[in-house]
Amino acid sequence: MASAVAHAHDVHTHEEHHEHHHETFLTKYVFSTDHKTIAKQFLVTGILWAFVGGLLSILFRLKLGFPEMDYTWLKPLLGKWVTGEAGQGQLDPEFYLALVTMHGTIMVFFVLTAGLSGTFSNFLIPLQIGARDMASGFLNMLSYWFFFASSVIMAASFFLDGGPAAGGWVVYPPLSALPQALKGSGSGMTYWLVSMTLFIISSLLGGINYITTVINLRTKGMTFSRLPLTIWAFFVTAIIGLLSFPVLFSAALLLVFDRSLGTSFYLSDIYVAGQALDHTGGSAILYQHLFWFLGHPEVYIVLLPALGITSEIIATNARKPIFGYKAMVGSILFIGILSFIVWAHHMFVTGMDPFLGSIFMFLTLIIAVPSAVKAFNYITTLWRGNIRYTPAMLFSIGLVSLFISGGVTGIILGNNALDIYLHDTYYVVAHFHLVMGSASFFGMMAGVYHWFPKMFGRMMDEKLGYIHFWLTFIGVYLVFFPMHFIGIAGFPRRYYEFSAYAAFRDEVYLNLNQFISVAAVITFGAQLIFGFNFFYSMWRGRKATQNPWNSNTLEWTAPLEPGHGNWPGQIPFVYRWAYDYSKPNAEKDGFTDFIPQNVPYSMTPHSNLPHENEMIALEKEEMLPHDTTLELAELAKKKEVTA
Amino acid sequence: MNGLLLTSIAVLVLVMFFIVFRMSNLVSILRTKSKKGEEIDVSTNNFHAYLFLLLPLAGTIWAFWYGIKHSGLWWQPDAAIHGAEYDWLSKIAHVIIILMFLVTNAALFYFAYKYRYKRNHKATFYPDNMKLEVVWTIVPAIILAVLVFTGWNLWRKVTKDAPENAIQIEVVGKQFNWIARYPGKDGKFGGYNFRYTDDVNELGLDFTDKNVNDDFQATELVLVKGKPVQLKIRARDVIHSVSLPHFRQKMDAVPGQPTTMWFIPTKTTQEMREELKSNPEYLKPDPSTTKGDPKDMKARWETFDYEIVCQEICGRGHFSMRMRVIVLDEKEYEAWVAKQEPFVVKNKEYVSEAIKRQTKMKQASGQALVENTSMSN
C-alpha cells in the first residue's frame, strides 16, 4: 500500500517538475517548497539564534562571575539597561532576568527545537526514506515562514521600552501576567506570547508533515523495521510535539485572556503595586500543569532527534551495526509515551498533594530505564569497532558522555524527597544543561558536520572541526560540572547576585562562579570557529564525494547536489536495514565494510545471514522487475572494489 | 579590568585559531596531493583517541580533588530532624550515581580509545544480544526501585501532617520581602482578606475578627529549638518560594492558594555558630566584611545565620528577598514573645479607622465578595 502511494507521488512530482522549470531566485531560495532548502533555512536561522542566545548567556555570566564588574563598556550595546555613572555601570536587575528568560526561550525553542528538529527532520526524512519531498511542500514552506515570523517578533521584543519578557522561560503567572510586578510582563510578554503562538503553529505544520511523510511516502521495501534510527527519532518526536504543543497553546491562550480580557484562569487574591485586583478563583498552579504537560515532552522533543542523529553517526563511524536496534526503537517509543506522564516532577514543592508527588516520583524514575538502555547500547556499539574520528563522530561520542553525566543527576532530582532541597538550584541548571542543552547541541553539531556534504556538496574543514569539538567538549564540562557544587550548596537559579545571603558568601563559591564564567566565554569563542567554518566551507570548502563517509543510508545514493525531487531517475528500493557495516564475508560479495540499504540480498549471497537468504525469494517476486536502481547498487560496489 | 582581561583572552584564542587554521590548510593541501583516494582523513585518529582517555581522567581527578578539598562547603549545615536522614539518603544516592557515571563514562572513553581506527582491521559485526539487553534493563530498574523506596519513605515523613503541638507561624511573601505573623496568646490567627491590604495593614488583616487582636508580626522568623513549627505560607502578588536550606525544606508561596510546611529545628543559631568553628571553611573571613576596616572583619561562622531564600523568580528584587531565621531555646523564645506587641496595639488609630472601612465594605458588597479567609488552626 505504502509503496503504491510512493509511486503515485513519484509520478506526480515528476509532472510538476516539468511545469516549474524556470525557478526564480524567489521560489528557489526564499519561498521554496523543496525540503532541502527549507531545512537549510531552518539551519541557518537556528545557527544565528544560537549565537544570539549564547551571547545573552555571556552577558549574564559576566555578572555572576564578576559581580563588581563595570558594565559601562557594554553601554553601546545595551543602552539604558546599563545604569549608574561611567566607571560603575551596573546591569539592570530586571534586564538580567530578561536575559535569562530570552536565553532559555531562544535555546529551547528556536535553536534546539526549530534549528535541530526543523533542520534534520526536513532534510533527512525524505532523503532517508526515499521520497521526492515532504507530503506537503507547501505546508512545509509555511512551517518555516511561521517560524521566521515568530523569530522576527521575538527579536523585536528586545527593542521594546519595557524590554522583552523576563519571567523565566517558563513564564509562570501571576508574574508574567502583571506588568505592575515586572516590566517585562508588559508588551514584552505580549510579544513573547504572539511569537510563541506562531512558533507552535510552525511546529505543528512541520510535525504533521513529518508524520504523514514517514507513514505514507516510504520507498518500496522501506518497512518500519528497516527505518534508520534517525527517522524513528524524528517520527516519534513529531508525534510527541503534535500531542503536546497544543497544550502549550491553550496555556498561552488562557494567559492571554487573563492579561487582556480580565478573566481569572490563573489569577486570584492579588494585591500588587498598592492595588487589590478583581481576579478571584483562578489557580496559578493550573498554568504550571499545562506548561509542564508540554514542558517535559519538550525536553525529549529536543533530545530525541539528537539521539537519532548520533545513532546513525556512531554506527557509520564505528563501522558497526548499532547495537540492539530493536531495543533502541523500543526505548524511543517507551520514552515517547512516558514523557507524557511525568510532568509534575517539576512541581514537587508547589503544594501539590503528597500522594500525587509519590506517583510522579515512580513514573519519573521509570523513564530513567529506557534512557539507560540507550546509553548502554551506544557504548556497546563502540565495543570492537573500528572507530574513525570525524568531527561528527567526536561530537556524537561527546553527546553520549554528556547524556550520561546529565542523566544520572535526574535520578536524584526525580526522587522527590531529595528534590525538595535541590529544586530551583544550580543543581537543576547543571542537570538540564548537560542532559538536554549540551547533549542536544552536540547532536546538532554532529549532524551539521555529518550531513554538510549532502547539504552543500562540500566538506567542512576537519581541523577546525576538531578544534571546535575539543574546546566545546572541555568547555561545556568546565561550565556545567562545577554547577553541581554550587547547586548542592543551595544557590538559587535566576539570581542577579548572591551577596544578600550569609549562606552564599564564601570566596570558594565566588571563585567557582568566576571559573564558570571564564569557561563560558571561551566556549562561546569556540563557536565562532564553527560559524566561520560553516559559512566559509559553504562556498570555499573542499568538494565532497557522493558518499564521503561510506554510509549505508539512502541519502548517499542521491546525486552530490540533488535537485528538487532528490533522485533524477527512479527512487531506489530498499532491501535491508541501514546497519550492515563490517558484515562478515562481505568481501566475497565484492563489498568492503558496508553494504548500502539499496543492495538486494540476492547480490550478497556470501554475507547474508540465514534468515536473509530466505528474503531473496521475496525480492525476486516483488521487487526486481521494477528496479532500475540495481545499477546504482552495482555502481556502489564497483567503486568500492577500486577504492 | 576583568573585562579587559576577558577580551584579551578571547582575542588571543581567536588569533591562535586563525594561525592553526592557516597552517592546517597548507598542510592539508600538501597531504591531499600525496594521499589521493583515501577519502576520510584518519591521520589525527590516534590523537583523539588519546585525548578521550586523558582528558576525562584528568577532569575526574580534578573534580574529586576539588570536591573533597572543600567538602565542608557543599551541603549547607543541617539543623532539622529530617536533615540527617536527608543527608544520608542524598549521600547514598550520590555515591550510586557517581559510580554509574564513572563506570559508563569509563567504558565509553576506554572503548573510544581502544577501538580506534586501524588500517586493515575490521569491526566485529555484533548487532544484538538479548541477554545483555535484559540484564541492563533489569539491573538499573532494581537500583532505581531501591532508591525510590527509600526516597518515598522520607517524602512521606516530610509531607505528613504537622504534629499537634507545632508552633504555627504565618509567612507571607510579597515583592520583595517576607512578613511573619504569630497567632499570639490565644494561639489563633485572625482572618484576612486581600482586599483589606494597604501599606500599613500589609497582611490584609480583618480587624472585625477578635482573633486578630493578639496577633503580632515580625520581620525575622523566630523559632524554638526542638519544637515542631508549621509555616502557613501565602503570597500577596506573585509566586515566591520559602526555601530553608538549613532545614532541608522548601515550599512555594502561591497567591490565592495557601500552602504549608513543617519541620523541627535541632540547633539554636548560637549552637550552630559554635559548631561551625570546627569546620575550616567557616574560619575564613566572610567576604562582605573584608572591604572596610580590618577590625570589622568577621569569620564566616560568626556571620552565620539561618535564612529564608526566595527560590522562585518573583521580579526585580528576587535575588535579595531574604528573611533572617533565628532559632532560640525555649526560654529565650518566651522572653522574645513577651516583648512583642500585637499589631492592633501598635496601630490603634489606624485599626479603629480600618474597622469602619471594613464593615462598610462588607455591607456594601455583600458577604460573597468579601469572604474572609479564616485561618484554621
Ligand code: HEM
Ligand atoms: C534520567 C532521567 C531523568 C530524570 C529522572 C529527570 C528528572 C528531572 C527532574 C525531577 C527535574 C525537576 C528538577 C527541579 O526543577 O527540581 C528535571 C528537570 C529538568 N530536566 Fe530532567 N530528568 C531526566 C532526564 C532528562 C532529560 C533526558 C532531559 C532532556 C532531554 C531533561 C531535561 C530537564 C530540564 C530541561 C529540566 C529543567 C526545567 C526547568 O526547571 O527549567 N531531563 N529533571
Ligand SMILES: [Cu+2]
Ligand atoms: Cu521533566
Ligand SMILES: [Cu+2]
Ligand atoms: Cu523571589
